[in-house]
Each structure stands twice: as structure tokens, then as C-alpha cells.
Amino acid sequence: MWLLFLLIGLMALSAELLARGVEKLNMGLGQGMASGVVLGTLTSLPETIVVITALLEDKGDVALGSAIGGNIVLLTLGIGLVGLVYNFKWKDELRMGGDYSHELGVISLSTLFLAVVYVYGRLTPLTSLPLFALYGYYLLHRVRGRNESGKRVSPVSVLEILGGGILMLILSPLFVGQLEKLSLSLGTSDTYLAMILTPVVAELEEGVSALRLAMRSREGGSSALLSYFGSKIQNITFLLGLVGLISIPVRGPYLLLTLISNVLGTLVILDGKLGKLESFLLSLSYFLLISFTVHYLP
Template sequence: MSILWVAIGFALLVAGGEGVVRGAASLARKLSISPLIIGLTVVAFGTSSPELGVSILAGLQGKDELAIANVVGSNIFNVLVAIGVPAAITSIKTSMSLLSRELPILFTVTIVATALARIGNQLNRPEAAVLCLGLISFISYSYWAARAEPDQIVEEYDEGIGPETPTGRSLFMVAGGIVLLMLGARLVVLGASTIAAALGVSQTIIGLTVVATGTSLPELMTSTVAAIKGEGDIAIGNALGSNIFNLLGILGIAGLIHPLQVAPDLARFDLPWMVLTTLLLFPLVMTNKQISRLEGTVMILLYVGYALWLIVRAFA
């Protein structure tokens, strides 16, 4: 039953996130807010809303291990699987903007978030505030950088938002989406905690595997579809952007609401592994300015090896 609750919870999280994104984006349009701003804030936050809901609720319930492991596991999954799978299907070409902008920002953010989390093995409110300020800076920089791009890049944000809907319907979508997110997060946290107790493993392990995989499925689906369509930058940029929002937005907001304790194993093993997997992207994308099918397959195998190691660690 716990597995069923988790599965239903994931479905509600995805549906809720979709409702919040569409409703909020439509309302923002009615307020004459730039499609570029909507794309960089509402849509970007919406795709990370499953992780946000789970981490905030887990933190409020005192399940700090689950709250942080969800973010760390999601970031590792996004790099090795959400990029690895589409690359294994068809080689993904990259652009100079990705090499010079998004990837260095992600690596810097990963280093800073890891350092803050390892100081005293906790993420307190002042440290969380630093991450939130980083998020505001990232959004501001992204807006400035996107305005300097060709018109067709800016138009992509407008196309991705979707058509306007009546105000009443938009409000209903936002309210309904928030309710679904809350219900979904509650089911995932409850089910994951029960599974951890039944298996006799830590919530960290469940958060790094089951919960992280489930909340990252939207990124995997989006990146795979984009790669098949030949939109390599979108495929990689989706995963990188999600990781930046996870570290700055989710850890920042969750830590502001409730200071989070970092499990020793997470600080010792998984946070450094998250840094290493992010660093791995540099040589991959710089080789012929693409991630080949062979490299994508290796990335998937690395994740399989990491998952097996987590299983061994859980029952050791």
C-alpha cells in the first residue's frame, strides 16, 4: 500500500505542478508581465514544484534526511539519467552559451550549496537565505542574458507558456494545483517514510532513490522529447536549470521555513558525488561540443552503479 501511495503521490505532484504553471502563467499574461519573465520564474519553478512540495513538507514534519536527499538525488538523476538517456538515444549537440553560462553557474551553485550544507552538517536560516538571494540573482542574470539573445530565443518563451485562459479558470487551476501538490507531497512523504521503516533503511536512501527518481520524471520526459526533436540545448538546459532551481530555490525555501539537519552519510558520500557528477559534464559537453550516444550510455551505467552502491550501503 505504501508503494501505491507513493505512486499516486507522484501522479498528483505532476498534475498539480502542471496546473500551477498553466494557471499562474495565464494570470501573469493578463497582468502584462513579459513572457520572458514568466518563463524564467513561473514555468521554471513549476517544473521543480514536485521536489519543492516534498522537501518543504518533509522538513516541516522533521524528516530532514528526506527533504535534503530528495534534492541531492534529483540533481544526480538529472545529470546522469535525464541527460544520459536522451544522449544514448541520439547524440546531443551543445552550444557555446551552454558552455560559457549555464554549466559554470550550475557548478558554482553546486559547490556553494554543498559547502553550506556541510558546515556543521546543517542548513540553517542564514545559509538558506544566501541560497534564496542566489536564486534572485540567477533569475535576474537569466533575464538580462535572454534579452541579449536573438528574437527567436525570446519567442520560444512565449510559445512555451501556452494560450491564455479565462481568469476564473486560471485561478481554479492555480488553487487546484496547489491542493494537488500538497496532497501529493503528503502521500509521497508518508509512503516513503513507511517504506524506509519497513525495509529498515534510512530515509536518506529512500529520498536518494525512490523519491528523487519520481520527482525527476518530468525532467527526464522533457529532455528526452527535446532531444528526439533535435533540440539539444533544451534537452540539457532543462536538466541544468532544474538543478540550479533545486539547490537555490528548494533548499533555500525549505531551509528558510525549517532549518534542515544534514545526515552524516549524505554529507560524506552523496554531496561529493553530486559535485563530481556535475563536474563530469564539462569534459562531456566540450568533447566535439556534444554528448555522444556512447557517453550517454556511460552516464546511465554510472547511475546504475551509484544506485547499486546505495542498495549495498542500505543493507550493510
């Protein structure tokens, strides 16, 4: 138990470093580049590594699950928790700042294309090309729009982001292991662990850093959500593009749940506001989606 508390303390420290670094980087690069691309890419690194490793080992199902699982968690429960924490901390609804329409546009286009792929039933090298193109378009737009404030990027901010991110990547698997041991010792079922607990803690490094951003400043809530969208855009474009190179069927429930999660997360943020009720319902939707999967799908 003491190890679990030690890990929580160290993860809080790494989240603080990440949040401080992103705040400073926002001033030099703008919110879209700092939160959407830099932090989003860093926090999606675990999925990227798992997907590439699984593809090299010819484990297509593992690669597919790793690429899309995070969207189901973070675009429902993740956004909802950030909204609830923000409302509790600042006694106000979360308001998106800066230019976030690009992220919403890209994730909407990606979702529409993946809906066509779902009907078709397979990810193939041919479907990978538009996915790679969408990710390239997303990056190109953000790179061209960087340094919106004209301020120089602080080297300290880069070190804080790298230090906090690397520490979080190291600590997260250890924390997952300890949490699973604790749950099993309390008699938690394997199904609960596999379908509800494990996906949540697998996205832990993104969730913790986003929550800390939302608590540090009023502008941090917007940066937190943008980091979610940035990392999940990478997952459903670049990573699914890689999965498509080996050609794999996608008629199962998980891509469908991903599409639903994408739509829910996008619609809630569309007006630039996130209140308590929306946050609660979005958090609840995660457990409803998972319950539906467990009880009604094969």
C-alpha cells in the first residue's frame, strides 16, 4: 500500500511539471501547438509504442485496440472529469479559449471517414492513405500557426514537459500494476478490470496531466481538453493508418464505440462551454457504453 501512495505522490509531481511546462509553452507557441500537438503527442506515446510493437509481431487486434481504446475513455469520462474538476475549482463553467476549431474539424472529418470504413468492414492500405493525409493536414496547420504571440519559447518549459512526461510514462505502468493488485485483493472481477478499470488507468498519464492543467489556472481547462483532442486525433489517423497497412477487419463493437465517443466529445465542446451537467452526463456515458458492451454485445 505504501508503494501505491508513493507512486501517487510522484505522479502528482510529474503532472505539476507537465502543467507548468505547457503553460509556458502556450505563451510561445500558442495553445493549439503547445497543447494539441506537443502535449498530445507526448501523452499518446504509450499507445504509439504498443501499436508499432504489436504490428511488428503481427498482432493486429492488439494494435487496433491500443489505437482506439483511449478515445472511448478520454472523450467521454476524461472530458467529463476535467469539466467537473474545473467547475469545482473555479466555480464556473469551462470555456474554451484560443483556436480549437481546427481540432474539432479534423476529428469530425476523421470520424466521418471511419464511419465509412466501419460500414466497409476493413482497414486496408488504401484506407490508410486518407488517414495519414488527415494527420498531415492537422500537423501542417498547427505548425504554420505556431508562435502566435510572438514570444520566445522558454528552454525551461521544454525541460519541464520532457521531465514530467518521461516520469509519467515510467510511473504509469507501475501504478496500473499496483492498482490491479489492490482491486484483485478486494475481490474485483476480471471482467470489471478488463472492461472498466484497465482502460481508465491505461490513459492515466493523460488524465492526471489534464486535471492538473485544469486546476492550475482558468485557461488550463481549455489546454487540457485540447491535449485530449490532439492525442486522440493522432490515434484515429496516424495509428489507425499504421494498423491498416496490415489489413484488418473492424466490424466489432470497439470501433463503433470509438465513433460514438468521438461524436459525444465533439458535440459537447462545439459551443465552447462545458458545464456541470454536461460533464456529469459525459462521464456517465462512458460507463453506459461499457455496460452495453459487456451485457449486449458478443
